[in-house]
Amino acid sequence: MATSKDERSHQGQNGVIFVSAPGKVILHGEHAVVYGKTALATSLNLRTFLRLKPTADGKVTLRLPDIDLNQTWELNSLQETFSDLLGKDVKDCNPPTKEQIEKLKTVDGYHEEDGTKGMALIAFVYLYLSITGSKKLEGCNALVVSQLPTGAGLGSSAAFSVCLAASLLRKVGAISVCGDSGLTTSDLELINKWAFEGERLIHGNPSGIDNSVSVFGGALRFKNKPQVSITPLDKMPQLRILLINTKVPRSTKELVAGVREKLDRYPSIINPVLEAVDNLAITCELVLKEMASAQTGDQMTLMMQLEELVDMNQHFLSILGVSHPSLQQICLTTSQYGLHSKLTGAGGGGCAFTLIRPDTIIKTIDAIDAKMRKCGYEAWETCLGGVGVVCHRSREDLEKFEAPADIYSDSDSDSD
Structure with missing residues (x-):
């Protein structure tokens, strides 16, 4: 079925759609958030990019070369097998039933032993059918490439879900054309709802903070008790960081359980620590707001406060x-250069970030980077507090975001 002129106005030339969304870091509140304390999360200037290209061969293809996933389905087979997912109002965003999830696990390419990779495949199929099935299914080729390492606690799966939701919603004209003003609040909210469903399929019971940061960008305050509350910060300064991936594997589930055991064993000690982390996150939010509007002369004083908070939280x-x-090695190494670091995420390995002062010279960053790589770690200099999901209008726009060349190298369109 040919795409109508009205629907094409929501897409690029020849119907090709490009979107990107950022990863995230937790500034403060890891683990304490489980007990109803405040967490602060911010977008990361490392992004996932998705190109959605229509095809006329009656096939649907998903390619994620970063995790070695390349799967093609026959459109007719998907339509027949999952007819119960089709024809719904795209704004009626509901999670799949247990029966539908079990049926999705029978789709070609899914293997339970693939873990998160397999669930990402299922999330694609579910969102593709549920969103585009609100019109009429068409063949497509989805290519996803990312600047984010997977499994490092940086929100790579959320960025994938956000890109997927945004591209499919744009394909069916459910979100507005991206102009200079960007996406509307209602557009972003709709993207976030569908992205959360993708995250639920991948992770089971996510908090919603990862996809929310990826959609809205900037920084968010998050609490999950007495009810889930996600509040964007009005102002967020862009902060330079060195992001360091130890590549040390860890189990979030085991780490969370370990904190619970400590709390049960030493409640009079651990409860005050959790309360202190809560106050620390609240204080950091106030400092960030002040920093976003402060005069240049006040920036260093506020940066020093952020550094103190980072040290205390670590x-x-x-x-x-x-x-x-x-992680302790990272903190020690960066402290030798007058910089301050902390873990981000579950800990036990994974990633840490280092705040970079405005007056830090390149030679210092290069020296730290070299030491980290000697330890077998990966390091990137990047920024916190960048923009959320973006529907890109041109190749120049993609290049501005430093998109990997693969995302447009074999496309038949570079711009709207």
Whole structure:
């Protein structure tokens, strides 16, 4: 079925759609958030990019070369097998039933032993059918490439879900054309709802903070008790960081359980630590707001406050038992250059970030980077507090976001 002129107005030339969405870091509140305390999360200037290209061969293809996923389905087969997912109002965003999830697991290419990779495949199929099935299914080729490492606690799966939701909603004309003003609030909310369903399929019971940061960008305050509350910060300064991936594997489930055991064993000690982390996150939010509007002369004083908060939180996380020798090594190494670091995410390995002062010279960053790589770690200099999901209008726009060349190298369109 040919795409109508009205629908094409929501897409690029020849119907090709390009979108991107950022990863995230937790500034403060890891683990304490489980107990109803405040967490602050911010977008990361490392992004996932998706190109959605229509095809006329009656096939649907998903390619994620970063995780070695390349799967093609026959459109007619999907339509027959999952007819119960089709024909719904795209704004009526509901999770799949248990029966539908079990049926999705029979789709070609899914293998339970693939873990998150397999669930990403299922999330694609579900969102593709549920969103585009609100019109009429068409063949397509979805290519996803990312600047984000997978499995490092940086929100790579959320960025994937956000890109997928945004591209499919744009394909069916459910979100507005991206002009200079960008997406509307209602557009972003709709993208976020569908992206959360993708995250639920991939992770089971996510908090919603990862996809929310990826959609809206900037920084968010998050609490899950007495009810889930996600509040964007009005102002967020762009902060330079060195992001360091130890590549040390860890189990989030085991780390969370370890904190619970400590709390049960030493409630009079651990409860005050959790309360202190809550106050620390609240204080950081106030400093960030002040920093976003402060005069240049006040920036260094506020940066020093952020550094103190980073140091305190790292110590609190060590008390909770979720640090790791690799993370302590990062903190020690960067402190030798006058910089301050903490783990981000579950801990036990994974990633840490280092705040970079405005007056830090390139030679210092290069020296730290070299030491990190000697340890077998990966390091990137990037920024916090960047924009959320973007529907790109041109190749120049993609290049501005430093998109990998693969995302447009074999496309038949570069611009709207």
